[in-house]
Amino acid sequence: MKDDIVLSVVLYSYLDRPIFDVMLNGSGIGGANSYGGNGMITGIRVPFGKQALTWRLDGPPGMARNGETVAMKNPINLAAEQIPADAHYLAVNIYPDNTVEFVFDKYIPDRTPRGDQIIDKSERHGE
Numbered sequence: 001m002k003d004d005i006v007l008s009v010v011l012y013s014y015l016d017r018p019i020f021d022v023m024l025n026g027s028g029i030g031g032a033n034s035y036g037g038n039g040m041i042t043g044i045r046v047p048f049g050k051q052a053l054t055w056r057l058d059g060p061p062g063m064a065r066n067g068e069t070v071a072m073k074n075p076i077n078l079a080a081e082q083i084p085a086d087a088h089y090l091a092v093n094i095y096p097d098n099t100v101e102f103v104f105d106k107y108i109p110d111r112t113p114r115g116d117q118i119i120d121k122s123e124r125h126g127e
Contacts, residue, residue: 002048003048004045004047004048005046005080005087006044006045006046007046007087007088008044008089008090009044009090010038010089010092010108011030011037011038011041011094012036012037012093012111012112013033013034013035013037013094014035014093014095014115014118015034015035015095015096016034016122017034017059018031018032018033018034018059019056019057019094020056021054021055022053022054022092023053023054023055024044024046024052024092025047025051025052027045028041031055031058032094035118035119040108044090046078047078048079048080049078050075050076050077051075051076051078051102053072053076053094053100054069054070054072055069055094056068056069056070057070072099072100073097073098073099074100076100078102082104083104084104084105084106087105088105089104089106089107089108089109090103091108091109093111093112093114093115095114096118
């Protein structure tokens with residue numbers, strides 16, 4: 001049995017500030033603007049088992065916590081059986097409460113329903 005899978009990774013951040021140095025199990029997967037996504041990083045080796053994801057906070061000069069490294073607070077333990085056989089993409093979704101959701105798909109995954117709600121609320125209420 002394989003120890004990992006190689007995928008193209010797309011990052012979606014639902015934070016109200018930019019992030020950078022996003023690291024998935026030690027591999028850089030980019031950064032994102034406020035409520036944004038970035039390009040795709042191909043050829044990322046994702047091991048099965050416990051996942052580690054960190055990112056650094058950015059923002060305008062003087063913004064609290066700029067440069068601080070944040071780690072996901074929810075555990076993700078990835079098993080081969082969780083990944084569809086035809087999956088080529090992994091969307092990494094980072095939420096404001098520092099939880100993360102992985103979505104696997106044959107094609108580039110869209111934003112999650114939870115992410116759409118966060119963005120919609122921000123656009124309607126300026127939050």
